[in-house]
Amino acid sequence: MVFTELILTTGYSTWSDGPTSSGHPFCLGKLVASHLQRFAPRVYQAAVDVKTISGMENDKPALGKLSTHIQETIDLASPSTGSHMHLGNVGIWEVPDPGKSAFWTVERLYTIGDDARTVHTIPPQEQRLFGGTPPCIDAVVDNQVLSPVAIVGEGSLPPAANPGLDEPVTIVEPASETTRGRFRTSAIMVGLCGAIFLAALNQTTVATTIPTISNDLKSASGYAWITAAYFVASGVAGPIWSKFSDIWGRKLILLTAVALYFCFSIICATSQTMQMLIVGRSLQGAAGGALLQVVYATISDIFSMRTRTFYLSLLQMMWAIAGGLGPVVGGVFAQYASWRWVFWINLPISFVIFFLLWAFLDVHNPKTGIVPGLQAVDWYGICSMLAVVVTLLLGLNFGGDLVPWRSPLVICLLVASVLITPVFFLCERKARSPIVPLDIFGAVSNLMALVIGFAHDWAVFSTEFYLPLYFQAVKNASPVKSGLRIVPITCTQAVVGIVAGLIVHKSGRYLELIWVGVTLLALGNGLYINLNVSSSLGAIVAYQLVAATGAGLLFQPPLIALQALVPPRKTAAATSALGLVRNLSISIAIVVGHVVFSQRMDTQRNNLLDHGASENLADSFSGSAAAANVVLISTISDPELKITVQTAFADSLKGVWILCTSMCMHRCARTLEY
Structure with missing residues (x-):
């Protein structure tokens, strides 16, 4: 339980043996119930691990019975005067007179800016302006907003040496x-x-x-x-x-x-x-x-x-x-x-x-x-999501390959995927710690950021997966040469990705990078449609540079956009959701791309027979068998038949490039807000 960004407040509050009647979460239990549902299990264990208070081993810890149900409150007994209760790496401080005070004071406030932490010291005469009820002071814990509680973590900043109200002080690591x-x-x-x-x-x-x-x-x-x-x-x-x-x-x-x-x-x-x-x-x-x-x-x-x-x-x-x-x-x-x-x-x-x-x-x-x-x-959410994805991919992979598309097996798999989808959403709606918080999809801009991430990884990994097949099948390249010819993509993506990160860091602008990235990625994948047997290496590299530049611009900005569009307390969940969407995109893209390629290779069978291919050879280059039998192309002695086979591969791969281009040809970037 390591809490990264912290704000320190100190003050008086009313304590009781259980949850207070106030609408503000004074005690940790109320805090857990209303603000920490996603982190309740680890707070539960951290509280159980409390052994001492302020080093007083003989003093009974100021911790009451913990409810067996996570959403219920943690009851805290009145702490000793000036006690310091440790919860993992976090300390919760309460000042004297428990149960009697009815006001809240704030002496120092630690805030977090873009590049540094700042300490604000509030003059004594203004400290009780927050009297009556606690102020809404937020503490960012693992990018989740807690409000209000006095928190200090390991390595917290020391008290300021009489700085002004907004005077920044030196950060202590x-x-x-x-x-x-x-x-x-x-x-x-x-x-x-x-x-x-x-x-x-x-x-x-x-x-x-x-x-x-x-x-x-x-x-x-x-x-x-x-x-x-x-x-x-x-x-x-x-x-x-x-x-x-x-x-x-x-x-x-x-x-x-x-x-x-x-x-x-x-x-x-x-x-x-x-x-x-x-x-x-x-x-x-x-x-x-x-x-x-x-x-x-x-x-x-x-x-x-x-x-x-x-x-x-x-x-x-x-x-x-x-x-x-x-x-x-x-x-x-x-x-x-x-x-x-x-x-x-x-x-x-x-x-x-x-x-x-x-x-x-x-x-x-x-x-x-x-x-x-x-x-x-969230085991229910994980299992239901896995069921949706696996049944969908198996249905697409089996259809038209192992069994006909109208086969009961394929139909059952695809229907099962559709029927399990609402079960997944129901599980996420009911879960206390959902793997995909549904409220992230509430705003159109959030959804479009996820869609851009989905389309980006679809195009990028389809290219990196199927271009080696193009080089080995169509250009007769060895595995080593096909690997070398992918280097322009991977290196350009990495360099542009780093440059994009620096641009965002210096300027704070990301929307323009998304616009340019989506455009170049769509253009580059559209250029791949022109790839054929006679395509020159220079043209191929030029296409790669265009697509890779667009891809590099889109590695980080969609994440930055999503984090900027959601409240701070949802940043971690949004980041996890985007990562999940991207991984699923890669899986679906590779399987669907293989289905498209295999179906188009099936249509080339008669053409291969017309150009002198034997039945066995034509079968070897039909459907899903084609990709696995690339090595047979080098054994074909008839130059005309060899070119026919290579052309069949190039034409079939056009379907993959068209699919990637269509994934990028959208105007999702325009819907993102500044």
Whole structure:
């Protein structure tokens, strides 16, 4: 339970043995009931963990019985004079005369600006202007607004030396940050950056090896699911891991995730069937969701706002490095060694990361029980969402491939997806801690920010997934060359993404970047429609630069827009919702793109037969089998037939580019407010 941004207030308030009759949440219980429903489970455990008050071990803690129902209040007995009750990293201060005072004073107020914290000292003659009832002073806790309560956390700012009412004072960094040595900080960051690099590398290395994997395992049906399974699991598991890290601490969850990633990589590397590989990729994605979610939360916990931007930029750099190396490394393994090394390479990296985080990461670990922790997770919402997505993807993947579209299996899967959708929304409406808070979708601008994130990841990952197929099938490139030809996209996206972040940081403007980004992304994907057998490398790179520039501009601004459009208390939920939407977008895009490509390849069968292809060869390049049999193109000796096959691949991939372009051709950016 690490609270990042805090405001300190001190004052008098009325205490009782239970909830007060006032409309203001004086006691912690009232605060939990009315403002902390999303954090109630961890507050519950933090309160249970209270052992002493102000170091007085023999004094009975000023904590009454905690209700078994989370939404009920926590009863607090009258505290001792000047007592200081610890709840994890947070202290709640109450001043003398409990039960008698009827006014509230504020001596100092800590506020949080764009770049610094400011201390405002209120003159004594003005301190009781808030008398009668507590003022509505907000404390930002994990981006959730609490009001009103006296809170001070570890490393809080010291009292100001008689500053004026609005005079800023020098920030004092959290104690844990100032006392942490340079070596320890460096070791922690190497571990955290390594975790991001590990997750990012596995997203980029696999794309160039999938044709080789499908051919080696003699399975075309799982072509799209090698990647889709990873992202479905990562998207669904991410919010669960994030919640677990709130409950049981960042370090424990990070170490668990790295260990699981190590084990699941072994499953992927030793897979003998496509089914085993897809299961391994699903498990690997579930562990990868923790690496992506919890690392960013850990950075926010251990570094102040002043230094946090620098360390977050290091994580962005890991994405850039992985994006540049991944496709090439995957191609090298597929061509010169074995595709299994794409997964074996995770083992030494995971081992080093685990050791660094275990030895050097120093963050608070709440002592939360297993049962209260598990009760805090929105299991109904998670299961219903997973059911919606999986039934939809299976129905789309089976239709027209394994079975006809009118097959009862396909119809049942698609209908089930539609029927379960309202169940998911009902679960989220009733949940105390929903993984997707529905009120975020209330405003059109919020919804459009999510739609832009959905369309962005659809186009970006479809391109990174299917362009290697174009290079290997149409341009007869080896896995290594196809990986090298993806580098202009990944590097441009990373560089433009960093530049966009700097522009927003300096100017505070993000809407213009969204407008330009959506336009360039749509234009670039539209240019991909022109790709054919005779397309020059220069033209291909030019198309890539246009699309990648638009994509790079849209990595961060939709998130910034969404955070700016929602109240501070909903920032964390909005961020989680956008991450979930993006992961689901990737999964759906890859499966739907594969369906479109396979259906169009089916229509090319007669044309291949007319140009002299045998029945077996035509079958090898029909439907979903086509993507898995790319390696057969190089064995065709007839030049005319070879060009016909390559043209069939290029024409079929046009459907994917048209789909990506249509996803970007909208005017969602215009609906966003300044």
